Amino acid sequence: MSTDSRFTHLIWQEEELSKMVDGGVPFPMLSDAGGAIGSVYGVYDEESGVDIRGRFLIAPDGVIQAMEVMTPPVGRNFSELVRQVQAFQLVRETKGAEATPAGWTPGKPTLKPGPDLVGKVWKVWQPEKE
Amino acid sequence: MSKKADGCVQPAGGPISSATADASPETPFPERKPIMMARVGHQAPDFEASAYVNGGFENIKLSDYKGQWVTLCFYPGDFTFV
Numbered sequence: 001m002s003t004d005s006r007f008t009h010l011i012w013q014e015e016e017l018s019k020m021v022d023g024g025v026p027f028p029m030l031s032d033a034g035g036a037i038g039s040v041y042g043v044y045d046e047e048s049g050v051d052i053r054g055r056f057l058i059a060p061d062g063v064i065q066a067m068e069v070m071t072p073p074v075g076r077n078f079s080e081l082v083r084q085v086q087a088f089q090l091v092r093e094t095k096g097a098e099a100t101p102a103g104w105t106p107g108k109p110t111l112k113p114g115p116d117l118v119g120k121v122w123k124v125w126q127p128e129k130e
Numbered sequence: 131m132s133k134k135a136d137g138c139v140q141p142a143g144g145p146i147s148s149a150t151a152d153a154s155p156e157t158p159f160p161e162r163k164p165i166m167m168a169r170v171g172h173q174a175p176d177f178e179a180s181a182y183v184n185g186g187f188e189n190i191k192l193s194d195y196k197g198q199w200v201t202l203c204f205y206p207g208d209f210t211f212v
Contacts (some may be wrong), residue, residue, distance in 0.1 A: 001179065002207050005180075006187050008208045009182035010187075012208035027183075028190050029182045030190060032179060037145055037177045038204055039145075039166065041167075041168040041204065050206045050207055051205065054204040055201065055202070056168065056202040057199070057200075058174045058195075058201075059199065061196070063173055064168060064172060067168065072206045074212070075212045
């Protein structure tokens with residue numbers, strides 16, 4: 001989503017994106033003319049009149065699980081986005097019985113928060129040994 | 131996919147919230163000042179936006195995607211470099 005019109009999105013897809021990604025980007029390109037939606041998400045910059053780089057991860061029930069907002073010159077990291085989706089999906093599948101420590105990726109140990117784990121995380125998770 | 135005709139102006143609803151009251155005879159111009167509402171652990175503010183999708187134009191609501199994981203990305207503009 002950007003403040004560009006859907007017409008600009010069409011030309012960008014046809015003239016540039018389709019030459020970088022086979023068949024063009026496969027998701028809807030949304031228009032936020034005027035920045036009203038970006039304002040609600042806290043990413044619209046009035047001085048420059050554009051939505052800055054913001055990424056929101058929204059669960060199937062509509063609840064925002066993660067957000068990342070960056071100044072324009074640095075791009076996103078797609079693999080970190082996928083990692084976060086995998087972690088949030090695991091938490092959801094276990095109904096919150098499991099949590100994922102820093103840097104968790106699928107297959108690595110998870111934590112099971114509860115009275116038994118208090119002060120004992122070091123026994124089950126050693127970041128230096130990962 | 132068949133391409134739908136499209137005019138110059140295709141209004142989309144923008145942010146949808148209980149704070150944006152509908153117009154009525156008493157309030158013909160309701161307050162629609164957007165307030166920053168996005169917070170982790172809370173419902174994503176719903177919106178309707180015009181979109182370019184699958185070679186055509188349509189209006190899309192965030193709430194149409196309930197039941198799926200959604201990534202909503204904002205960026206400064208088409209043809210910018212990063």
